Amino acid sequence: MTITTARDTGTSRTPDDVGIRPRKIRFPFSSMKERFFYQDNALLSAFFAALSSTFPPGEAEFIASVRNYRGQIDDPRLQEQIRGFIGQEGHHSHQHKKANEILRGLGLDAVRLEKHLQRDIDRFLRRKRATPKFRLAMTVGMEHLTAIMAEFVLKNPQVLAPLDEPVRDLLYWHAVEEIEHKAVAFDVYMQTEGDRRYLRRILRLVTVLFSVRIACYMAALLWWAKRRPRWADIRGLWRFMFGAEGMISSIRQPYRDYFSHNFHPWDHDNRDLIEKWQNELRKDSETAA
Ligand SMILES: [Fe+2]
Numbered sequence: 001m002t003i004t005t006a007r008d009t010g011t012s013r014t015p016d017d018v019g020i021r022p023r024k025i026r027f028p029f030s031s032m033k034e035r036f037f038y039q040d041n042a043l044l045s046a047f048f049a050a051l052s053s054t055f056p057p058g059e060a061e062f063i064a065s066v067r068n069y070r071g072q073i074d075d076p077r078l079q080e081q082i083r084g085f086i087g088q089e090g091h092h093s094h095q096h097k098k099a100n101e102i103l104r105g106l107g108l109d110a111v112r113l114e115k116h117l118q119r120d121i122d123r124f125l126r127r128k129r130a131t132p133k134f135r136l137a138m139t140v141g142m143e144h145l146t147a148i149m150a151e152f153v154l155k156n157p158q159v160l161a162p163l164d165e166p167v168r169d170l171l172y173w174h175a176v177e178e179i180e181h182k183a184v185a186f187d188v189y190m191q192t193e194g195d196r197r198y199l200r201r202i203l204r205l206v207t208v209l210f211s212v213r214i215a216c217y218m219a220a221l222l223w224w225a226k227r228r229p230r231w232a233d234i235r236g237l238w239r240f241m242f243g244a245e246g247m248i249s250s251i252r253q254p255y256r257d258y259f260s261h262n263f264h265p266w267d268h269d270n271r272d273l274i275e276k277w278q279n280e281l282r283k284d285s286e287t288a289a
C-alpha cells in the first residue's frame, strides 16, 4: 500500500553545502538590439520572451504560496532556506521585469503579457479553489519544471550560446539559483501537507497550463510583431525542443521522476552544475555591476 499523506517530520533535505542566498547581480540589457535575438529565429526568440514575461507575476505567487506556510515550519534550517528562496525569487522577478521592458522596446511586448498573467493570477486568487494547499502544490510543480529546465541549460551551454551576453548571464544566474532552492517549496509542502498523490495530480495540471500559456504567449508576441513564422523558424524550434539533445527529449526522464514513490528533488544531485557556473557568475558580477 502506498502512503500518500505522510508528512515529513525530519529536516530539510537540501545538502548542507548548498547555500540559498540571493546574489545581487545586475545585467546591462540595454545592449540588446535585435528583436529576434535568438539566431534570428522568430519562434525561439518569442519562446524566451514568453518565458521571461511569466516570471515576475509567477515568482511573486511562488513567494506568496510558500509564505502562507511559514508559521507552520519548526525546522530552523528550512526557515532559513525559505528566507533565501524569497530573496532569490524576488530578485529574479525584478531582473526579468527589466528584461521585459527591453523586450517591449525591441517589439516583443513581454510587459503586456506580464500584466495579462498578473490579472489572471489575481482573478484566480479570488476563487474558492485557490486554497493554500492548491497554491503551494502549484508552486512545487512549477519549481520542478523550472529546476529541470535549469539543469538542461546548464548542462548544455550550446543552448544559450546564441543569446546576447546579458540575457545569457541572466538565464544562467537564474538557472543556478533555481537548482539551489529546488527543494524548498517541496520540503515546506512535505512538512505541512504531505499529500504526494495530490502533488502528482497538480504537476500534470501545471504542465498543461504552463505549456498552453507559453504557446499562446508566443503566438501573441508574433501577432503583435506582425511576423509570420518561416519554415526555418519552425525547423529551429522543432530541433530545439525535440532534437536528440533537445529540451523536451532531455527533461522527459527527470520530469517523470516526480511520479516515483519517494521522490525528492535532491535525489538527483546536481551540485556540480552550481559550482561550475558559480565561478563564471562571480566573474561576471564584478564586470556587470
Ligand atoms: Fe526564479
Ligand SMILES: [Fe+2]
Residues within 6 Å of the ligand: 089, 143, 146, 178, 181
Ligand atoms: Fe524557483
